[in-house]
Amino acid sequence: MSAFNPAQLGKVGVLFGGRSAERDVSIMSGTGVLAALKSKGVDAHAFDPGQRSIAELAAEKFDRVFIALHGRFGEDGSLQGALEQLGIPYTGSGVMACAxxxxxxxxxxxxxxxxxxTPRYTSITGSTDLAAVVAELGLPLIVKPPHEGSTIGITKVSAAGDLKAAYDIAAGFDDVVLAEEFxxxxxxxxxxxxxxxxxxxxxxxxxxxxxxxxxxxxxxxxxxxxxxxxxxxxxxxxxxxxxxxxxxxxxxxxxxxxxxxxxxxxxxxxxxxxxxxxxxxxxxxxxxxxxxxxxxxxxxxxxxxxxxxxxxxxxxxxxxxx
CATH class of the missing domain: 3.30.470.20 (ATP-grasp fold, B domain)
Incomplete structure (x- = not known):
């Protein structure tokens, strides 16, 4: 890429950690990003929204932030909305795209x-006829919580009798669960x-x-x-x-x-x-x-x-x- 003046980027916050089930992954991502930016001369600082408040984020007076958060409260538009309110430019997609x-x-x-x-799918709740889901999508199928990443809560179902257990795992993360054709x-x-x-x-x-x-x-x-x-x-x-x-x-x-x-x-x-x-x-x-x-x-x-x-x-x- 072309040469740049790191001073033009101002004071930078690298947001990582957070409160989602992917916190540990986010810490690994953010640690790497922070070190990379510092190696290029950027005035970069760590900030963990899982341990510090939005008020503290505003008080830091960052000129821009790099979002290295994964999952809820970092990748779902909620933090992006707060940054819009605070007037802090941020990396990645906006509120609606993230949500x-x-x-x-x-x-x-x-x-x-x-x-x-995209593969055929249906939504499952506690009242869904699971036999009908199997009839519609066939076996095997994939059951997953729609708001998690990093394969968290995902189960491959190869027998109809296992679908309820797979639903229960995914329902521990989301009220409405995604069942998808394998x-x-x-x-x-x-x-x-x-x-x-x-x-x-x-x-x-x-x-x-x-x-x-x-x-x-x-x-x-x-x-x-x-x-x-x-x-x-x-x-x-x-x-x-x-x-x-x-x-x-x-x-x-x-x-x-x-x-x-x-x-x-x-x-x-x-x-x-x-x-x-x-x-x-x-x-x-x-x-x-x-x-x-x-x-x-x-x-x-x-x-x-x-x-x-x-x-x-x-x-x-x-x-x-x-």
């Missing part, structure tokens, strides 16, 4: 309205940088986990998962996946940076959108930095590029940037 992207059910509704491919195939992710017409896909990453189990432990705490970047795909499939990733990102009005997850169905090589991450991981195992490296963008330069895009997302004519 919708955090809800896998509403994300699917928008993607389907846009004609984008797609057999390869797993990929596509990082996206930018906004609107300037949004661009980074090289595709294929994820090969032991036994196909890309769970919380394998994501962050082992070296057993294999990653291939750029993924080995034919040109047409790779191009289609990159196009869909950018369309899916734009459909939710995401900006700054994000990550779109896919399954590529084995039977016909058709890609299916699974979810979007509006505040992706930035740990040593994370996929956005991996994709950036494949383009020759270092972790440190990636952090600076994302930070440089920090802004408020107010109505046209009222936008404030520092």
């Amino acid at each position: 919708i992207g955090m809800d896998k059910i509403f994300t699917k509704l928008i993607w389907l309205q846009k004609g984008l491919p 797609v057999t195939g390869r797993e990929f992710t596509v990082a996206v940088l930018g906004k609107g017409v300037n949004a661009r896909a980074l090289p595709i990453v294929e994820i090969v986990a032991p036994g196909g189990n890309y769970d919380y432990q394998n994501k962050y705490f082992t070296d057993d998962v294999k990653y291939f970047c750029p993924a080995v795909l034919d040109e047409a499939t790779a191009g289609e996946m990159a196009r869909l990733a950018v369309e899916a990102y734009r459909a939710l009005d995401c900006e700054g940076w994000g990550r779109v997850d896919f399954l590529l169905r084995a039977s016909d090589n058709k890609p299916f959108l699974i979810e979007v991450n509006a505040s992706p991981g930035m740990t040593g195992h994370s996929l956005v930095p991996m994709a950036a490296r494949a383009m020759g963008i270092s972790y440190e330069d990636l952090c600076v590029e994302i930070l440089s895009s920090a802004r408020l997302k107010m109505a046209k004519g009222q936008e404030v940037a520092k």
